[in-house]
Amino acid sequence: MKQKDFKEKVYKIVKQIPKGEVLSYKKVAEKAGESRAWRSVGKILAKNKNPQIPCHRVVRLDAGVGGYNKGFQKKIFLLKKEGLIIKKGKIKSSF
DNA sequence: CGTATGACGTGCA
């Protein structure tokens, strides 16, 4: 099953996300080579227990924060610390 | 191997 590469790619891509920037689940899947597997991206990150992966920088296409296995507010807190503006669980600005 | 799931996305009322 080469799909394993997909997961590893997702991890690597998410880890390559620069500070202050965010990528959508679909974008990550696209970079992983499976733009149709953005569904699994969220699940992979959900099962991800690796703190080395800034999964909090992965958001919805709708700029929604989405979720976080460490806590929804935790993700918002981290993003805000990165300089992003979160409004009602949505990214107001990326500058 | 098959079934169920999931941090989603899109469409329609």
Place this chain on the structure above:
DNA sequence: GTGCACGCCATAC
């Protein structure tokens, strides 16, 4: 603008 239902593909059991 909000809410519900379907689809979609990899992962977990």
